[in-house]
Amino acid sequence: MVAAYAQAFALVFDPYVLTVIFASALFGLFVGCIPGLTATMATALLVPITFFMPPVPAIAAIVTATAMAIFSGDIPGALLRIPGTPASAAYTDEAYAMTKKGQAEVALGAGLVFSAIGGLFGTAVMITSAPALAEIALKFSDYEYFWMVVLGLAGAVFIGNASILKASMSLLLGLLVACIGLDNPAGYPRFDMGVTELKGGVSLIPMMVGMFAVSEILRFVVHMEPPLKLATEKIGNVFKGMWGLLLKYPWPLVRGSALGTVIGIQPGSGADMAAWMSYAMAKKFSKEPEKFGTGHVEGIVEAGAANNSALAGAWIPALVFGIPGDSITAIAIGVLYLKGLNPGPTLFINNPQNIYAIFLVFILANLIMLPLGWLTIKAAKNVLRLPRNILMPTILLFCIVGSFAINNTVFGVLLTLVFGVLAFVLEENGFPVAPAILGVVLGQMMEENFIKSMIKSDGDVTAFVTRPIAGFLAVSTFIILFWPVGAWLWRRYFSRRNMPVTE
């Protein structure tokens, strides 16, 4: 293990990799800071560039850029009352209220410092738990993998979506997209509509550029919004008073980091969900809940830590089982496959130095967040003045080149267009996009394990639940599946019983 760590150090502390980390940090900070450009979009835009890099810098670029983007989403939240990324939305009003009170530097400082601490917390959990989980995952057979995938997908649909029906349909659509092409256990070309480029399946990167970047641009061009207006131009020393806050709010910090990590691990829900839940939790457990919403820093401490720890947490199932914890890791898994680093427990045995290198990048990213984040806050008012009507068309051109670059065919651009419009229409109509992307990434794995299990058991479905771990996973899945139904029956039962009392 020590030798592997030494190798990992050599991999990360290489001038080329450090340059990539630095550049993607600035890129992430910039993208996060601009409203309408999300951390997921940052990842989607980076992927075509990482395509030309060796595995470690490729993953380092994604890890660093997303960690930075999640923090810097706080900046326009505090200054413009518009969250830079959805992960900051939970406490945007709070941060803006602080700015109105002349405490912009406290709001931004708390966002910065506690983001870094939350990120380090999540990283620590990942470093300690992922190798241990990999040991367990080694004992998994097709049945367990099948249930892991189903459990992950069920979580993506049932947790935190406004309409479970629409989330399910989005997921099923993703699974159908995954069926396209030759890559199935029978090796039979399915649904390729006679297009040669579809024989190998829908190319993941152009699809993701479409779903997460082009759809966002379309939303921008049809959005009617007033021009941005800065609430203040004066930002003091952001690190002042942070030590005091740390001593004052140790529990919210730990609670937010821990909850964030768990939400991150849970497939399908990522940083934004972690921030919303932590903010609500901070208010519930606070000694002064009445101050929430009036410019009180406590919620920012807890939720700011939570969204960054969720980011690290999401990588745990991604690395150990190949099951993404959120849409960012879904894209990252696509990159890992492209680089021949198929995620799963064997990666921990055959290439531990790569895994350890990812751990190191996480630590490094959260540390350099402090100085670079400080610089970004200093430069924020200039960044926020950048005209988005120039930025968005430029990004569109970048999307074109990026989707072309993967296979050097214009078919990639066509895929980007189709999936961009599709994602735009789906979201306009209340269908979440994250389940679809998880479906596409996991479809092949799900089918393979399903078919292999069925063949092994000779069509006997009971084999799916008789192995102990498989049985446990099956029960967990069904709990998630029937939770909403159970909760509904419970409410109905109680509201009936209580009716005479309330009347």
Next chain:
Amino acid sequence: MKLNDAVLGAVFLALSIAVLVTIQSFPKIPGQSIGPGAFPGLIAILLAGCSIALIWRGWRERASQPLVAIGAWLGSPRHIQNFLIAVGGLVFYVLASDQIGFLICGVIILLALFLTLRVRPLLAMPLAIVLPVVIHLIFYKLLRVPLPWGVLPVLW
């Protein structure tokens, strides 16, 4: 653009039926009950079930929700134009880039988008020329992506 759930459900239902029809022609593997059509078939049946539920829900709410609700932006010609130019730009690239090349396509797409998004023409013109050149240099020279030259001679 907000469509009634019943309309959306019908679209999804049509998709699942199309999948179920297509898999009928997939070959069976001798001696095995499970062929290449099994998994997509299962998914399509589940999707069809969800679609019917969605249609039912949309139909129940048809009084409060029209079949096609014109969203705020569809009422504004300017925003429709923005949308069409953004999508049209991509379509134009797919159709024309091989013939006329990346640079010219890029300039046309950027200029059209800049103007419809109301960037001042004096600023839009030079930017629409400089930005494609910069992007081309990065990808063509640094990353060696063979972006098409089209009608232009190979310049660098």
